[in-house]
Amino acid sequence: MKRRDFIAGAAGVAVGAAATYAATSRTSPSIDSGTAEAPSQAPAINSGAQEWRMVTTWPKNFPGLGTGAQRIADRITQMSDGRLTVKLFAAGELVPAFEAFDAVRDGTAEMAHAAAVYWVAKHKSAPFFSTVPSGMTHQEHTGWIHHGGGQALWDELYGGFGLKPFMAGATGVQMGGWFQREIKSVDDFKGLKMRIPGFGAEVVNRLGGTAVNLPGGEIMPALQSGVIDATEWVGPYNDLAFGFHKIAKFYYGPGFHEPNGGIEAFVNKEKFDALSADLQLIVEAACMAETGYMLAEFSAGHNESQAVLVEQHGVQISRFPEDVVKAAYDAGLAVASETANEGELAKRIYDSWSAFRQQAISRAPFAEGGFMEDRALASS
Amino acid sequence: MKRRDFIAGAAGVAVGAAATYAATSRTSPSIDSGTAEAPSQAPAINSGAQEWRMVTTWPKNFPGLGTGAQRIADRITQMSDGRLTVKLFAAGELVPAFEAFDAVRDGTAEMAHAAAVYWVAKHKSAPFFSTVPSGMTHQEHTGWIHHGGGQALWDELYGGFGLKPFMAGATGVQMGGWFQREIKSVDDFKGLKMRIPGFGAEVVNRLGGTAVNLPGGEIMPALQSGVIDATEWVGPYNDLAFGFHKIAKFYYGPGFHEPNGGIEAFVNKEKFDALSADLQLIVEAACMAETGYMLAEFSAGHNESQAVLVEQHGVQISRFPEDVVKAAYDAGLAVASETANEGELAKRIYDSWSAFRQQAISRAPFAEGGFMEDRALASS
Numbered sequence: 001m002k003r004r005d006f007i008a009g010a011a012g013v014a015v016g017a018a019a020t021y022a023a024t025s026r027t028s029p030s031i032d033s034g035t036a037e038a039p040s041q042a043p044a045i046n047s048g049a050q051e052w053r054m055v056t057t058w059p060k061n062f063p064g065l066g067t068g069a070q071r072i073a074d075r076i077t078q079m080s081d082g083r084l085t086v087k088l089f090a091a092g093e094l095v096p097a098f099e100a101f102d103a104v105r106d107g108t109a110e111m112a113h114a115a116a117v118y119w120v121a122k123h124k125s126a127p128f129f130s131t132v133p134s135g136m137t138h139q140e141h142t143g144w145i146h147h148g149g150g151q152a153l154w155d156e157l158y159g160g161f162g163l164k165p166f167m168a169g170a171t172g173v174q175m176g177g178w179f180q181r182e183i184k185s186v187d188d189f190k191g192l193k194m195r196i197p198g199f200g201a202e203v204v205n206r207l208g209g210t211a212v213n214l215p216g217g218e219i220m221p222a223l224q225s226g227v228i229d230a231t232e233w234v235g236p237y238n239d240l241a242f243g244f245h246k247i248a249k250f251y252y253g254p255g256f257h258e259p260n261g262g263i264e265a266f267v268n269k270e271k272f273d274a275l276s277a278d279l280q281l282i283v284e285a286a287c288m289a290e291t292g293y294m295l296a297e298f299s300a301g302h303n304e305s306q307a308v309l310v311e312q313h314g315v316q317i318s319r320f321p322e323d324v325v326k327a328a329y330d331a332g333l334a335v336a337s338e339t340a341n342e343g344e345l346a347k348r349i350y351d352s353w354s355a356f357r358q359q360a361i362s363r364a365p366f367a368e369g370g371f372m373e374d375r376a377l378a379s380s
Numbered sequence: 381m382k383r384r385d386f387i388a389g390a391a392g393v394a395v396g397a398a399a400t401y402a403a404t405s406r407t408s409p410s411i412d413s414g415t416a417e418a419p420s421q422a423p424a425i426n427s428g429a430q431e432w433r434m435v436t437t438w439p440k441n442f443p444g445l446g447t448g449a450q451r452i453a454d455r456i457t458q459m460s461d462g463r464l465t466v467k468l469f470a471a472g473e474l475v476p477a478f479e480a481f482d483a484v485r486d487g488t489a490e491m492a493h494a495a496a497v498y499w500v501a502k503h504k505s506a507p508f509f510s511t512v513p514s515g516m517t518h519q520e521h522t523g524w525i526h527h528g529g530g531q532a533l534w535d536e537l538y539g540g541f542g543l544k545p546f547m548a549g550a551t552g553v554q555m556g557g558w559f560q561r562e563i564k565s566v567d568d569f570k571g572l573k574m575r576i577p578g579f580g581a582e583v584v585n586r587l588g589g590t591a592v593n594l595p596g597g598e599i600m601p602a603l604q605s606g607v608i609d610a611t612e613w614v615g616p617y618n619d620l621a622f623g624f625h626k627i628a629k630f631y632y633g634p635g636f637h638e639p640n641g642g643i644e645a646f647v648n649k650e651k652f653d654a655l656s657a658d659l660q661l662i663v664e665a666a667c668m669a670e671t672g673y674m675l676a677e678f679s680a681g682h683n684e685s686q687a688v689l690v691e692q693h694g695v696q697i698s699r700f701p702e703d704v705v706k707a708a709y710d711a712g713l714a715v716a717s718e719t720a721n722e723g724e725l726a727k728r729i730y731d732s733w734s735a736f737r738q739q740a741i742s743r744a745p746f747a748e749g750g751f752m753e754d755r756a757l758a759s760s
Contacts, residue, residue: 075665079459081658134755137748139519139552142672143679172519173751235747253746254754278461282662285455289668292522299523302747303739310742317746322757329758359683361759362690364752366633366697367615367682368517371553372749374634375514377702378709379741 051085052076052110052271057097057118060090063238064301065263068169068294069113072265075286084279086111101266105162110271111283113168116264117198122161124342125349129154129165131260133199133332135353138170138295139368140360141260148356153349164272166287169263169294172302175239176255176320177232178248180223183320186327195219195231199335200257206331207324216242223247232257237301240309251309251317256328263294431465432456432490432651437477437498440470443618444681445643448549448674449493452645455666464659466491481646485542490651491663493548496644497578502541504722505729509534509545511640513579513712515733518550518675519748520740521640528736533729544652546667549643549674552682555619556635556700557612558628560603563700566707575599575611579715580637586711587704596622603627612637617681620689631689631697636708643674 054073058066073086089109091097100112101119116130129150136144144150145167158165177196181188190208201211214222214231222228224247231248232255233239245251265287272280309315320328340350364370434453438446453466469489471477480492481499496510509530516524524530525547538545557576561568570588581591594602594611602608604627611628612635613619625631645667652660689695700708720730744750 075661079658079661079665081656134758137751139675139679139748142676143683146673146676147680148683173747175746254748254751256754259751259755276461278459281455281459282665285459285662285665285669288672289665292668292672293526295519296522296526299519299740299747300527300736303523303528303736303743306743306746307739319745319750320754325754326758329755333758356680356683359687360679361755363683363686364756365699366555366686367553367679368519368634368748369752369756370699371517371634371639372744373753374636374700374705375639375709375741376744376749378514378706378713 049083049085051087053089053094053108054086054111054113054265055089055091055094055100055103055109056112057091057100057114060088060093063241064171064294064297065113065169066090068263068290068297071293072113072168072286072290075289076283079282079286080279084275084282101161101163104266104268107268107271109268111265111267113263113265116165116262117258120198123157123346124339125157125346127199128336128339128349128353129157129264130262131258132336133203133257133259134329134336135259135332136357136360137368138172138260138262140357140364141170141262142167142291143360144353144356149352150356153345153352157345157349158266159269162269163266164269165264165266166284167262167291168265168287169290171234171258171261171263171298172295173235173254174258174261175232175235176252176257177230178223178239178244179230179250179252180226180248181229182250183252183318183324185321186323189324192230193228195222195228196257198257199332200232200255202335203257203328203331206334207327220244220247234261235298235302236305236309237298240305245309245313245315251315252320253317254319256320256325256332261298263291429463429465431467433469433474433488434466434491434493434645435469435471435474435480435483435489436492437471437480437494440468440473443621444551444674444677445493445549446470448643448670448677451673452493452548452666452670455669456663459662459666460659464655464662481541481543484646484648487648487651489648491645491647493643493645496545496642500578503537503726504719505537505726507579508716508719508729508733509537509644510642511638512716513583513637513639514709514716515639515712516737516740517748518552518640518642520737520744521550521642522547522671523740524733524736529732530736533725533732537725537729538646539649542649543646544649545644545646546664547642547671548645548667549670551614551638551641551643551678552675553615553634554638554641555612555615556632556637557610558603558619558624559610559630559632560606560628561609562630563632563698563704565701566703569704572610573608575602575608576637578637579712580612580635582715583637583708583711586714587707600624600627614641615678615682616685616689617678620685625689625693625695629696631695632700633697634699636700636705636712641678643671 056069058069060066070088073088076084076086095103095108100114101122103109104112117127119126154165186207192209194204194209194211195214196204196211197213204211212228219231223231233242340347436449438449440446450468453468456464456466475483475488480494481502483489484492497507499506534545566587572589574584574589574591575594576584576591577593584591592608599611603611613622720727
């Protein structure tokens with residue numbers, strides 16, 4: 001199931017993982033945190049030992065995302081030698097996916113693993129701390145967060161809700177999606193019914209299409225019956241498992257709508273501030289470590305699954321035509337820039353992000369972008 | 381000072397940092413680990429407390445590299461609440477830079493922060509765990525290490541020397557360098573005297589040039605007097621501080637020789653295996669956390685310094701001509717592939733790396749590479 005499906009509040013079934021509401025109490029023995037060192041039922045021997053609940057917006061063990069959340073919980077528990085035990089709750093186990101933000105605010109849980117794109121109803125600028133159309137790659141985004149003023153702005157925004165945020169994963173650039181008809185020019189977006197949520201939906205609408213949001217379980221029948229003409233998801237790693245290649249013939253990438261796919265963790269700020277310095281650093285380092293590890297999992301998974309799609313299933317992958325690229329990037333940047341009108345903090349966030357993005361665009365031809373271009377030339 | 385200068389064993393002076401041999405004993409109070417919680421002179425209160433020495437191949441607090449090593453030492457010390465205190469030694473303080481590998485093998489130090497490209501004399505395949513010409517970006521490399529079999533091969537190679545390795549930083553794609561004359565075609569490499577070390581030197585030689593290796597302090601006078609016609613270093617972040625723009629007119633990038641710039645930490649394996657599980661994970665997570673953090677520092681620093689070079693110093697940055705790209709990448713890949721003849725493990729390392737690289741090349745147009753291309757098109 002794609003993480004963005006939870007925007008619709010749906011608990012669809014996909015990739016073998018169900019996000020049904022389990023109504024599990026926080027002390028239920030059926031919730032296994034995956035860690036061996038600090039049984040949740042045992043009384044704490046060390047009087048300072050604490051147990052935290054981490055809610056997530058993913059099904060349990062969902063590849064990359066749910067497994068990443070579990071790795072963070074396990075690392076905190078194990079690095080602290082059980083002084084801070086983190087128990088993981090999949091979407092719906094303690095609270096529904098989209099109540100994770102409020103659950104950590106009100107103390108129902110101490111921590112969450114999610115994506116900032118989900119909290120646009122809390123603050124229009126939240127997606128800048130995950131990914132926005134026409135934006136930046138993970139490497140560029142990380143430069144902005146750690147060394148370009150991004151973390152301070154994120155702290156300020158989430159701090160207003162009593163939360164402390166951290167980067168805690170990434171999917172990398174997402175694919176443009178699966179289409180029933182070939183996209184020859186931007187005109188082919190006119191009247192196109194495409195399943196795409198969030199800021200990307202607004203881009204498709206501005207291109208003349210009709211964006212619809214469907215939960216995971218409804219996409220395949222909608223595509224088969226013609227209710228929709230196209231859908232995007234994540235990338236080969238997840239798309240192959242979903243089976244879109246069995247229905248839609250044209251696979252386009254990269255997408256214009258989610259160039260990073262930044263994943264976050266956030267902690268109740270009072271609870272975080274009350275931790276000892278060593279435990280604060282353990283929480284932070286567990287998130288930082290997972291950031292690169294998850295992106296590596298997606299990168300390797302995408303590589304391998306793309307090869308399977310192409311070599312075993314005969315899928316042809318295409319780039320969007322140039323006029324589509326120009327129109328979609330323009331519309332995406334317009335959607336991003338309009339958030340600056342939402343208030344003083346929103347303007348500072350957009351201005352900081354935009355200035356960093358502009359430098360990154362100037363730099364890319366002489367850095368990773370240019371290298372991959374040169375390597376492709378030499379390999380052709 | 382560029383890290384690769386240490387290959388020449390030289391202690392040059394650059395960027396305000398001197399790597400002179402300080403003959404400092406391991407208990408000298410003049411070595412400040414930068415951590416407040418575990419004074420090195422104080423007796424350990426916890427009977428299990430340990431102190432480790434981390435040697436590095438960098439000058440103390442050298443931007444990005446020395447500061448990154450310090451952050452790793454501090455995080456381990458602070459996350460363990462002083463149960464494992466790590467004291468940092470800059471190059472030359474405990475052992476010279478290029479004795480770091482043997483110093484950790486023989487127990488003179490427990491840990492090191494370095495780059496695998498330095499240990500080619502120990503094993504010809506070592507550079508694959510940092511960067512090789514025509515290779516992979518950091519994101520791709522990380523996919524191979526964490527999820528493509530790379531870490532197991534690295535463990536096997538270093539394990540043969542009694543060491544346990546971790547990724548622990550990255551510089552990103554490095555620049556091609558500063559040239560006194562314009563490079564119009566591959567013919568302009570004929571007779572070119574260029575300061576470039578390692579596998580990249582072999583590439584320049586195969587293009588008809590003469591690669592020379594000079595320590596940092598000797599590059600500027602050599603460039604001014606015409607002893608060399610060109611030099612590469614790292615990228616704008618470090619090159620601006622060095623002042624090459626005052627001498628050489630033509631700045632080319634990206635380079636073909638170091639597309640990742642992977643930085644490592646390694647630990648004496650016996651010492652690592654003897655740690656408790658929580659401390660093992662703390663050491664590992666400190667290295668993983670620094671990997672992304674350092675790359676973010678270089679990314680942001682390169683962006684900002686490129687803008688200064690172009691806008692304030694009028695530097696024109698160019699891409700290498702296409703025939704140079706083709707010839708250099710072919711030569712680079714040949715240099716990399718020839719390592720496979722060095723033995724059974726060398727062949728397995730090359731084969732694994734090469735297969736992953738091939739998938740990454742197929743994937744790049746639909747992932748980060750394609751995204752940056754599309755974004756450039758839309759921004760033009």
